[in-house]
Amino acid sequence: MTILDGKNLAHEIKQEIAAEVAQIKAMGGNVPHLAAVLVGDNPASQAYVRNKVNSCDECGFESTLIKKDDSISEEELLEIVNDLNENPDIDGFIVQLPLPKHIDESKVTLAIDHRKDVDGFHPINFGRMAQGLSSYLPATPFGILQMLERYNIETQGKHCVILGRSNIVGTPMGILLSRKAYPGNCTVTLTHSRTADISNQVRRGDIVIAAIGVAHFVTADMIKEGAVVIDVGMNRIEDPTRKRGYRLVGDVDYDNVAPKCSFITPVPGGVGPMTVTSLLLNTLKASRKEIYG
Numbered sequence: 001m002t003i004l005d006g007k008n009l010a011h012e013i014k015q016e017i018a019a020e021v022a023q024i025k026a027m028g029g030n031v032p033h034l035a036a037v038l039v040g041d042n043p044a045s046q047a048y049v050r051n052k053v054n055s056c057d058e059c060g061f062e063s064t065l066i067k068k069d070d071s072i073s074e075e076e077l078l079e080i081v082n083d084l085n086e087n088p089d090i091d092g093f094i095v096q097l098p099l100p101k102h103i104d105e106s107k108v109t110l111a112i113d114h115r116k117d118v119d120g121f122h123p124i125n126f127g128r129m130a131q132g133l134s135s136y137l138p139a140t141p142f143g144i145l146q147m148l149e150r151y152n153i154e155t156q157g158k159h160c161v162i163l164g165r166s167n168i169v170g171t172p173m174g175i176l177l178s179r180k181a182y183p184g185n186c187t188v189t190l191t192h193s194r195t196a197d198i199s200n201q202v203r204r205g206d207i208v209i210a211a212i213g214v215a216h217f218v219t220a221d222m223i224k225e226g227a228v229v230i231d232v233g234m235n236r237i238e239d240p241t242r243k244r245g246y247r248l249v250g251d252v253d254y255d256n257v258a259p260k261c262s263f264i265t266p267v268p269g270g271v272g273p274m275t276v277t278s279l280l281l282n283t284l285k286a287s288r289k290e291i292y293g
Contacts, residue, residue: 001258004147004265010273013146017202017280019059032287033062034118035084035093035278039077039103041093044234045096048276053092055276061283064090068098073096077103080109081283085113090140091287092118094279114293118282121167130175134291136282141173142232143274144209148183153207153228153263156185161205162216163251164191168209177207210251229257229264232271263266 020197034056038049049065051199056063066080077095093116099105114124120138128135137145148155153168164170170190177186191201193212202208210218210234223229233251250267258264265271270289285291 001259002151004133004151004263004270004272006143006147006265006270007166009054009147009150010277013277014055014280017284018286019056025060030064030091030282030287032280033058033064033089033091034283035064035066035090037066037068037069037077037080037093037095039072039082039096039099039159042098049096051276055280061273061280065094066198066265070101072100074103074107077108081108081111085111085116090116092116092283094119098128101269116286118286119277120172120282126167126172129172132179132181136285136291137176137278138172139278139282140169140211140232140271140275140276141176142172142281144232145276146181147230147265147271147274148228152288153183153209155183158206159189159200159204160186160188160207160209161189161203162209163191163210164201164211164213165190165233166211168172170209173211212251214251215249216251216253218252218257220253220260223257223260225260226262227260228263230271231267233267234272237276 021031036052038045038050053063054063079094080129083091095108097105099108109121114122117125118136119135125135131136154175162170162173174188174190177184178188189201191198195201201220202218203224205227207228208223209230213233215235215237229252231250231252235249236246237249238245239247248268254266256287
């Protein structure tokens with residue numbers, strides 16, 4: 001069993017990005033600039049955005065953080081998005097989700113210029129991805145692809161079972177792994193909360209990607225011997241032995257599932273660091289005008 005170490009892999013990729021940025025600086029080029037908009041005081045969102053800003057520093061990127069109270073109106077937030085769209089110094093930006101309930105997340109996503117949509121959520125980027133055209137890939141699926149490729153995991157002809165059908169992970173992951181490319185050429189089954197006999201479906205998977213948002217949902221009896229298991233889940237469970245009173249676990253019962261696997265991601269330290277790295281790769285592409293000219 002091999003642990004897919006997202007933390008170390010992300011560090012390697014960030015070193016590669018930093019070397020490229022140093023070269024850009026040496027040649028007098030424009031340094032990639034990523035902006036993030038954070039609304040409210042959600043602890044998970046704050047930690048995630050802080051990680052993005054720190055990663056920008058590691059890679060030599062410029063970064064801008066715009067923090068607003070959760071009382072901000074939808075109109076005010078859309079004005080910020082418009083300003084970022086029109087700012088020539090910003091190569092790409094993200095609006096951290098979730099947003100307060102009084103703000104329409106879809107409206108905000110649609111307002112982002114697709115040429116600066118380094119999260120890969122805009123319908124233009126999603127549609128280009130679905131048609132096999134170059135685009136900014138959603139950060140988490142992009143990170144998983146990087147992980148599969150850099151660990152030389154065979155995907156052609158494999159049966160991939162995905163748990164969860166969100167537009168952020170499950171649905172784009174299914175599209176990407178069924179494409180005619182590497183990583184890809186999988187037969188994909190997309191399962192979700194309404195799937196009948198989900199355990200039996202998952203048991204068929206040579207590659208299992210869990211993104212259903214339920215702690216320890218995937219148990220050892222659901223995994224075939226030698227399967228590759230990618231755990232996207234990030235769930236808090238109470239743990240009085242920890243200083244914070246909780247610990248983070250994935251959607252997979254890691255301790256019992258791991259012995260059956262050929263490869264498996266830990267939580268934390270698996271997919272999470274790769275998601276942030278993928279955002280940086282998209283921003284680098286944006287700064288080079290690689291996709292949209």
